[in-house]
Amino acid sequence: DGGITQSPKYLFRKEGQNVTLSCEQNLNHDAMYWYRQDPGQGLRLIYYSQIVNDFQKGDIAEGYSVSREKKESFPLTVTSAQKNPTAFYLCASSEELAGGGDEQFFGPGTRLTVL
């Protein structure tokens, strides 16, 4: 079954700790994305990657970092510099960068709670 997996589903961390969220896809998609969703808010783009070894900041990249060493993997690190890290984090992928009408497929998300 092709798809996107994110792990873990729920994650708890102490304030001041860095944490890395996993995102893996076996859809052979070039583009991958990380979003954050807060209650009552729309999704906001953190980082995106058009191709392996390349990534760009989205609207709210401060306090986050990513890597794209493999096509199928796009991990997100939430650093201690992120002021309000508690949120629902969603990873997505598309065949190409979704400006030309390509559908984005989303993973099930990770709910991060910083205590």
Add this chain to the structure above:
Amino acid sequence: RKEVEQDPGPFNVPEGATVAFNCTYSNSASQSFFWYRQDCRKEPKLLMSVYSSGNEDGRFTAQLNRASQYISLLIRDSKLSDSATYLCVVTDSGAGSYQLTFGKGTKLSVIP
């Protein structure tokens, strides 16, 4: 800052009703438009892409009005299973830049 605005609702409608959602966007050069559906505490899933000529998929019809910068989603004969939040998505790209903006969503509750 490019904006995408949606009526947050909630829209509470009886089964069988027709309901319409609108979404406005601020960038006249926006290129691609989508409606996604998000169930409670789940990931968004694509409902429909929105084309200039309008498009229909069963009970769902999407329209794009570039002159007025809005897109719409019409749901006919509402089912209980249509209860969800509907997200409007607009993308802009070109000249090395890329931006994708989600609306905050419109919540629909279909009541028996």
